[in-house]
Amino acid sequence: MSVQDGMNGTLVELRPTQYLEPKEVGSDGAAGQAALIILNSPLTNIEYFTRLYYHASFRLCADGGANQLHDLILRESPGLGWAEALRRYQPDTIHGDLDSLDPNVRKQYEQLGVEISQDPDQYSTDFGKGIKKVIERLPDVRDILVLGSLGGRVDQGIGLLHELYREQVHRHPNIRFWLFSESSVTTLLRPGTIVLHTPVAEGLITRNIGILPLYGPAIINTEGLEWDVQDWPTEMGAQVSTSNHIVQDRITITTDKDVLFTVERARIG
Secondary structure, eight states: OBOOOOTTSOOEEEOTTGGGSOOOTTOOOSTTOEEEEEOSSOOOOHHHHHHHHHHOSEEEEETTHHHHHHHHHHHTOTTSOHHHHHHHTOOSEEEEOOSSOOHHHHHHHHHTTOEEEEOOOTTSOHHHHHHHHHHHHOTTOOEEEEEOOSSSOHHHHHHHHHHHHIIIIIIOTTSEEEEEOSSEEEEEEOSEEEEEEOOGGGSSEEEEEEEEOTTSOEEEEEESBTTOOSSEEEOTTSOOEEEEEBOSSEEEEEESSOEEEEEEEOOOO
């Protein structure tokens, strides 16, 4: 569920649990609206991955993301040959500068007929290259699901949050980016009023959230949290709403500047 961003007073409604819900294999619920980009970070939870996989109508491994997918699938497919196992969750394409793609992984995916393409541009990351490829192949995409990590190197984690901001605000304002990290679901909230559907009782998310002014000072209002605020200035180095708690199935956040919303996901699988 997503309505246009509230730059001109338009109400935005979002459902952070949408892509965590189970989805029947082969069903067409995505209808060309969602794509999945798999980054080069460890994949440990097969159920978490497959829920995102089946919600997407186009799946792209960003360079070494193919190594991570390959290892996850083979690890979780005891008794199957490599070809049979990899076909279960085959990406549509592997794309990037390909400096991280393992030669054996590349060979196996090539034998399965997976498209592998190279973009040698050294002024863009594999994530940025992946976004460009997704839009080229799926021009009507509305949601890009990003499966990646914030738990490794600090510079890479901050760089990923920077890219999410750049892509959604400056390059692709009509696309919503969802970051699915090790333990959280994260998205950018543009200025305006946003209603988020947060049914904690469904067991897909926990009550723990944060509203982070990573991109500059903001003034926020909230409804539906344990510690609601009104006309509350928030700024890095000053006061920041972290470790707040959801107490209603719908929460409302109003902000005058871009802020990052993050909610802890419940254990899946």
